[in-house]
Amino acid sequence: MKIFLDTADLSEIRRAADAGLIDGITTNPSLLASGAGDREPAELFREIAEIVDGPVSAEVVATETPTMVEEGKRLAALHDNIVVKVPLTEAGLRACRQLRDTGIRVNVTLCFSAVQALLAAKAGATFISPFVGRLDDVGQDGIELVAEIREIYDEYGIETEILAASLRHPKHVLQSALIGADCATLPPKVLYQLLKHPLTDVGLERFLADWETLGRDL
């Protein structure tokens, strides 16, 4: 399963990319609002795409197809790594098809049902982004949605990649991986939670203490 970082914060992106922990980046307008600082969005997307060797999702903000397509083309022209993100609306799926027909990869976002995911695949989406945590927030089972999409895509040999999004904790990541999501996008906090285990810390402490008693250099 590919791991993407869900952020527009350049220092977080540099840290995770330098550590070799991520395969790509996803952003959305809210993440831009909190993480772009003084930078122009286009400049920020280009910079992210230079740092990360993989897909970088950049979202349109128009709501009508022609303007979505126009924004999408401008975003895609910034860098080969850019994937255009469009919302799962009728206008968004029309834009998805038009962008796909010009060779631009599209991530269809704000997916909350498996039949929406089916329509996105038929519109030529490269990625579909089911929002797991936001479904959990309203008392539904977000992981179940990922499982349903997996089943449908496998049944019909659909190649659209399932990008599990809105993941709030390591268990969401584990469940996404077990179900066979193609990618998971995580906020930085969750990415570093994946690394941690108390027995790793205790074990390392003990190894180092025992080494000290040996009194030798390696």
Ligand code: G3P
């Ligand atoms: O990038 C989309 C998604 O991951 C947003 O997550 O936590 O705002 O529901 P969240």
